[in-house]
Structures are given as C-alpha cells and as structure tokens.
Amino acid sequence: MGGKTCFFIGHREASKEIYSALYAAVEQHIVEYGVTEFIVGHYGGFDHLVASAVKEAKCFYSEVKLTLLLPYHPAERPIPTPDGFDGTFYPPGIECVPIIRANRYIVDYVDYLIVYDWYPASNARELVEYVRRRKGQNHLQITV
Template sequence: MSRKSCFLIGHREASEKIYPALYTAIEEHIARYGVSEFMVGRYGGFDRLVVKAVKIAKQSHPEVELTLLLPYHPAERPIPVPDGFDSTYILRAWKGTRKVAIVRANRYMVDHTDFLIAYAWRPTSNARDLLEYARKRREKVSSG
C-alpha cells in the first residue's frame, strides 16, 4: 500500500468549537483512506488545532507522521523541528514576497498530496482561494 498524505489549511481565527469535527476528519482519513502523513503550516488557530488533533491521533496510530510546511527557507534563523512534529518540509525555490511564497507552497501541497482538509468560511481568504483551486484542479483531473 502506498503512503497517503493530507494537507490541512484553515483560517487563523479558528475556534476551539471546530476541534471535534477536525479530529473526526483526521481519524477518518487515517482509518478510511489510509493517510499516514499530515502536513500543515503554523500560522494561526486552525494550524494549532491540527497539531493538537494529530498529536492525539498518533497515540492510537503511531505510524502517522506530522510534517510542518515551511513555505520558504528560514535562512535568517534556521528552525528546528517543533515539538509535536516529525519533520519539516521546505519548498526550496521561491521568488517574491513571503505572502506569495505561502500561496505558492499551499498550491504545491494541493498538487502533491492525496487529500485536503480545509476550514474556509470567509469568502475572501487564502484558505478559500486554495479550496477553489483544489476544486477546479479535481474537476480538471476527473474530466481529462
């Protein structure tokens, strides 16, 4: 069985109220879809909830790994693997601002992971834009 991966993205303002649904989605992706690697950034409330949920899921599923996505190389100050993560993934070549690098890294993850779990309710946000990108990409792959 090949290794399955899942990228998670959501709003910085995510409330603890979504935690039960998020944890359930993570457990379902492990048990039903065979996901063994979860990838997430660390820029806000949603990302913190993901780390919490995956750390707890790992207690029952020790084969699961949590990877921190770094959208650009932190040349100014190298970052050790933070507590709770198994590894980091740095998107190597980036040009432009850090904001552009984050958008580019998110799209890269959609293009190179098997699943996406998104918490995107605001009509204008990077998370919502990425969800639309993923939907269009899925339609393109399905039809051609």
C-alpha cells in the same frame, strides 16, 4: 513525501469548538483512507488545532507522521522542528514567492485536503477554488 498524505488549509481564526470535528476528520483519514502523513502550516488558530489533533491521533496510530510546512526558506528564517512534529518541509523553488505558492505546491502533491473555510475573502477560499479548478487534473479529495 511517502504514503498517502493530507494537507490542511483554514482560517487563522478558528474556535476550539471545532476540535472534536477536526479530530474525527483526522481519524477518518487515517482509518478509512490510509493517510499516514499530515502536513500543516505554522500560523493561526486553525493550524494549532490541527497540530493538536494529529498529535493526539499519533498516540493511537504509531504510523502517522506530522510535518510542518515551513512558510519561509529555512536558511533565511530557521524554525526548529516543534515538539510532536516528525519533520519540516519547504517546497523547492519558491524562495521568492508568497506563502500561497507553498500551499499550492503542497495541494498539487497530496492525496487529501481538509478545509476550514468560512470567510469568503481569504487565502483558504482561493486555495480551495484553485483545487476545484484543477480537480480534473489530479486525484485530490477535499473534506470541508
């Protein structure tokens, strides 16, 4: 991963009503923070909204790349690179652990995290708490 990066974490259940705020956050991260690579997961409404927002932004900002975080090892469950994505990524060494470990791997290496977190008992909330506990150990900035 090169340049400034941003990862997204949110709940599967996400209304299309958040799209304009999500697009605004994507554009802000490009223009104000210099983000050139966005990484998104593959499941649920939030991930699909994120992918749509970044794809739209790519029409105006040619330097922007969209990467799909693979939930499973590509040799075991191949997922072709979806339309509008520039590539896929599977974190090394997590073949036998849950997807939450892939999310943790990513947040340990990105510069920014955009969060859609409204449900108290969720993997999204747990990841945000993980990041907040580690915040003093890295430079990650969180946008909620």
